[in-house]
Amino acid sequence: MAFSWKLYGDGKTPPIGEAVAPDERLTWPRTIGIGAQHVVAMFGATFVFPIVMGLNPNLAIMMSGIATIIFLLIVAGKIPSYLGTSASFVGGVAAIRAQGGDSSDVVGSILIAGAVLAIVGLIIHFAGAGVVHRVLPPAVTGAVVMLIGFNLAPVVAGIYWPQDQWVALLTMAFVIVCSLVLRGFWARISILLGLVFGYLVSWIFDKAFGQIHSITGSSNGEQIDHFRTDFSGVGKADWIGFPPLTAPHFSFNFALLVLPAVIALIAENAGHVKAVSEMTKRDLDPMLGRAILADGVGTVVASSVGGSPTTTYAENIGVMAATRVYSTAAYYVAAIVAILLGLCPKFGALVAATPGGVLGGITVILYGMIGLLGAKIWKENRVDFANPINLVPLAAGIIIGIGGVALVFSDTFSLSGIALGTIVAVVGWHVARVLAPEEMRTALRSEAGYYGGTGPAVGEFGVHEVSETGADYESPDPSSVDQVGRPGTPHNNR
Template sequence: MPLWKIHGNGRTLEPGAVVRPDERLNWPATIAIGLQHVVAMFGATFLVPILTGFPVPTTLLFSGIGTILFLLITRNKLPSYLGSSFAFIAPVTAATAAAGTGAEGIGAALVGIVAVGVLLIIIGVVVHVAGVKWVDRFLPPVLAGTIVALIGFNLAGAAHANYAEAPVTATFTLAATILFAVVFRGFLGRISIFLGVIAGYVFAAFRGELDFSKVYEAAWVGLPSFHFPDFAEPGTWSMLAMFLPVVLVLIAENVGHVRGVATMTGDATINEQTGKALIADGVSTTLAGFFGGSGTTTYGENIGVMAATRVYSTAAYWVAGIAAVLLSLSPKFGAIINSVPQGVLGGVTTALYGLIGIIGVKIWVDNRVDFSRPVNQYTAAVALIMAVGGFMIKDEASGFELGGIVIATVAAILVYHLGNLVARLRKTGADDPKPLEAVGPIGGDPA
């Protein structure tokens, strides 16, 4: 029995029809759509290693391998590309800054990536066995949106640092990125960041800001460089707390991805893959962390391609995963990506980090979060100020450090759940024998 049934005549789609995950068009059309997915993920995936100092080819290799593993674990029932997760940028940057540049810093950061991957696997197993409802209770929309938003806004200082390196080029890149997003519709509009980087790169070349020396020296074909987690690095274990909020973001992204695909295909049974999706992303992230790649996640850019083409075939993602692996085997390609100037990064990250924050706001809007409730107001307000202000707890003697993302995430969780608990106790009454559960789940929205 073939892995995919041919949809219709294999060339065109009927009005209103979609190509389901277990279907495909003919191979030329499937390959073309798969390469579209590569282009869609590309701008976001390569930015993460550039910004964190990780090797680009290695990240691209494990992005492709992770995508293939995802398809295998979900048994070809859930289309998804696993690219570099922006949620890792802040903790990886902090970890490498504390442990030093080069292999030592990367080794320390990889410990955190591996820890996130393992924890996500465990959560995926629990969700697969017990269902996703407990996730909804612990991570309701107001919390999910706040955590995603605070990670984006916490990176504002990093964007400014890059911007200040070459403000003229950064301004041009930012303007080009915005222009592409506003002018273009469909697929081109969804890859506006990628197009903005290209435009900024050309502009920087005219200004003499490019250094091509390493590009000339790089070989056309070769294996990526590998790094390994350094579990013995002093202070490594104290850094793990910085990575834990990333798990919550990955949960929100994967659950949202599964629900999005289920809605767009009209197949509610796809929601049954939620646990396997979390396990698959956890396996991919763990594997990447063990060999020097960035942590992975599902990609909204690729959801956009599926929405535009109405092709949800997992065959296209096999093409995308294999193409990413092949691209990773060219050191010269990686050197070209690493030659992107600071000014270009400054312009694109100003937009990109802000968009991460706005995605969190969109979660609030899409789920109609009620901000007339004080507990919701303070959940978002306190956490966002802590993240933007860069609140920190640091002990110079022991080297222990908690950054703004950790503190803000913990604050958001405590404010929300303790606030709801107090409201529920007040409503129930201290002497009321009725059990607390009768009033509703803590993750709900009590009147």
């Protein structure tokens, strides 16, 4: 692919009713400015999720830039996208660590999941986008996303929130207010604003009230006296340096715990491609397989050195909607900036020092949002739970996933939680569909999106694109979209 873009008009911001296509660009100063907006938009979630997974945030940010470049090359620049850290793996990673796994086990398992995702992408590329919906209908996808999110509730309740309940409460309240009161770009970075706010509150509380007696992330549940903020690591860190790498270690048992995230990633990519296709008024269904393949390759490359799993980011779709600039040149700029940020150990030390109470306030929202995205998939596709095909197997899978129910085969192998819940939901739904009487199968076919297309997915439901930070935008009325595509009006969730 040649790194060349046509200059859009005079290189200035497009007028109302027009937009900059993926193969076009504004002047380089403006392109760099928009690229910087993409960095800020992806920033909060991209380094928060590595922290809660126990991975290095500097390496995650740097590898997100590399993964984005890989993605753009594989899709031949036709799908503008930034690959940030995926939230879908958090539940599986928590389960790995709960079973004694370390970071090597975590990134090894993620690498296997990335390879599986890449293989699925190849299959979809040759078999067609419709295969996604036939294998993973909205009813099943929603159930898997829901159990992944809600399975994380004990992590918040047992690890982050108890470290400082008042800071957690204030941070949570601040994020909620920001997501409701702020507009457009600022609403999309409400998580980042909440993290800064929580950091500041923790520092003020240290000065005003002194040490707190509570657990810490490294105290194994024992309550000790400690300051909420600790900047000693920041002072010792260099300004320029390469982040520490972690070699992957492969375990079949641990890999099973994160493989359900592949379903969520397929859904996220399908939703992203559909949203960009609608915004640019271009048929991108033939590119879905490439997009999923590219995400899988990005995850493999990132995790091979100890980085975090990747996924296409809805936050950056929001930036495109606000700026009406879909140029992939801006994404290359964002990727380069992310790589440079990853090469600053002092920045990484500051991120790693985020107080536990702040993470408690942020994750209680983020984890809940992941779960509720599953419910939104059901709602937008009018999934009928009066139909036993949907109700019975999915109910069982969700409770197994959230409750951590285990199926023990031997002393060394068992299935539990997210892995077992996903298997029950996916396999159980298809078995139920085969065994059900004809009238139930007929009713099932009437559900929105049951056949054809890629269907709504995580982050993309009908006319709304939901970001990991809670902001969304309203997609355009197809009748009002011009040749390139005009985005709708950014707004907050209501």
